[in-house]
Amino acid sequence: MKEVLVENGQEKLEMSGSVNRVDEDVIDLGEYWRTIMRAKWLIVIIALSCVLAGVLSIKKMTPMYKASVRILADPQKPTTNLEPANLTPNLVSLFYQTQYELITSRKIAESVVEKLDMVELYRNQQRSTDQKEEDKTIFDFLFSSNSDSSKDYSDEDLVIYLAKRIQQSLEVSGGRQSQIINLTYQSKDPEEAALIANAISESYIQYGLSSRQGEVQDTENWLVEQSRVLKSALQESEQKLSQYRIQEGLVDTTQQQNLVNSQLQSLNSELINAQTRLSEIEEQYFALEKAKSNPEELYSSGPVLQNGSANSLVIEQGRLLQRVNELFERYGEKHPNMIAARSELKSVTENLAIEVNKVVENIQKEYRLAQVQVSNIQKLIKGTKDDVQSAQEKNYSLISLEREVENNRRIYDNFQVSLLESNVIRNYSASNIHIIDKASIPKLPFQPNPKLILMISLSFGLLLGIALAFLREAMDNTFKTPDDVEQKLPLTVLGITPSLIKKVGAPELQYITDSLTPFAENINTIRTGLVFSNTDNPPKTILVTSANSNEGKSTLAINLATAFSHLGRTLLLEVDLRKPSIAKSFSSNKKLGLTDVLSGSSIFDEANHLIKNEGNLSVLASGGMVRNPIDLLSSNKFEEVLQDFKLHYDYIILDGPPTLPVSDSCILANKVDGVIFAVKSQYTKVKVAKEAVSRLSNLNANLIGAVLTVADSKKMRNYGEHFYSDEYYGERPTRV
Incomplete structure (x- = not known):
């Protein structure tokens, strides 16, 4: 039967491990909230401490004021050119980055120092400070945050020192999405913040104008x-x-070239006219030459017909020839009119031949003259070109000198x-930088910001408190609830023994004092669990042990024995022979006990202590101290006495020693029907309890279950709403 119980315990351990793995996969927000609520006072204290630290830091901070100037900065510099320049985005970005560096430069800061005569102001302030320091105590010097290292500066070094302070307190922003630059200056004095901010903006604009005019002057x-x-x-x-x-x-090569070009143009025009004239005369000449053999064709040619005299003679010849033909038909050849007509026709024909010859000769003369004219013009053109070529060869030096003059x-x-x-x-004094809003004297400081600091302090305190709460929870390796016991140990939880306040009385006698309390009801629950742990063969001998001392095992044993005495004859047997406590709990004067019975120096009736008002409860304390308790408990005599007790009592509750310091409980665990393992709430370490349970399990002890002792019901509610109430359910009976 013990082997079956051990196997059941191992199965329960495996099942609890699988349940734990499933629970780890599920995020329980309620558990997180309960963890926070368990440490609510720790969190509140840390949060209030951080808020207090924030308040103290606010008190120690020096108020700082901020004055701002808004400046319009156009990337395009002012110019007399009406056409704007095209600037790429990279150039615009470079422009504003340059302006930021320029505004925060030491040059601008030094110009502000000189403009406001800050060196003299600083000297005056130092003199007034020296007078006040004479009245200071040693504590003022120790805790003063002002540095006097600048007292011995020269004027030049002091200008640099003050300029650096201005640079450190200056911020520049803007110019990304617009042309507006925000210039902000911080100072302890609001008037100083506005004054220096305006001075920086004015010095910046003046520096831009001076730089541009200086560049123009250098260029000029x-x-x-x-x-x-x-x-x-x-x-x-x-x-x-x-x-x-x-x-x-x-002469000038240009004039010479123009003259030559004019001459060539004129000659070319004359050549074209001469060639045209030659072409026309040549056509007439070849036409007359061709018609010389045929007088009729010659007389009807164009040049002849165009000649007035020849044309009149041709007409007259035609008329006379017609008349001769008419007279010939009428009168014949011999008729005087015929003879006169022929004579007249002959005279006209001879004159016509003379005129035609003149026309031919004129055409021939004009043809030869046209040829000569064309030839002469061509010679003139060729001569002119030769002259130009010759002049160009001679005028190379002249051209070079003229080109040099022209270039210069x-x-x-x-x-x-x-x-x-x-x-x-230089006379154009417009600027591309303009002040839009001048700095005004700030009314309120921007630092410190009490609301922000307190909010940050409170948030930090809450976060730190919550973090410490979870850290404490993670480092707390103890049992807080019955669920913890079942999850971390392979044991069934039989119940709890609630913690009690001191005015209630000794916890060992709570059940005897009043059985109608929540404490007594929890003991009854444990008793019920033991009775029904094995319905066929309920355990009669039950050992109560724990991992270490001071874990509530004796209190549990005494009250559990009292509860069992209501069911039958019960013996409370103290087997903790090293550090007994039962006799002291019952205020018994008997010095005899178990050791005396086992040694034979006393009988049971002499050592037994019957509890008043609990007629079925007998108590047998440990008795006198022995040298080797383990030898006594492992002896046959102890087994015989235990068997004898079983014959006279229905239930025997053994208050045993702790398991880890000594091995007495390991010996006793095999001599009883079952073992109850006591675990003290928020005290017993998990690893310690596991080691103790492992030792008992390795010895095949019948571990019936565990009991969570000294459990605070109010604290357990922080681990879940299903945990127990500390109120008694029911009405107390009236006693007659």
């Missing part, structure tokens, strides 16, 4: 100097060109234009 000086050099070079090149022209007898003049003119523009820009 350079342009003037270069203009002098260029003018001298231009005059020198012009003098060389003039001397060369006089020496070579040349162009450069000089450009510099003169730039110099004029520089004069205009």
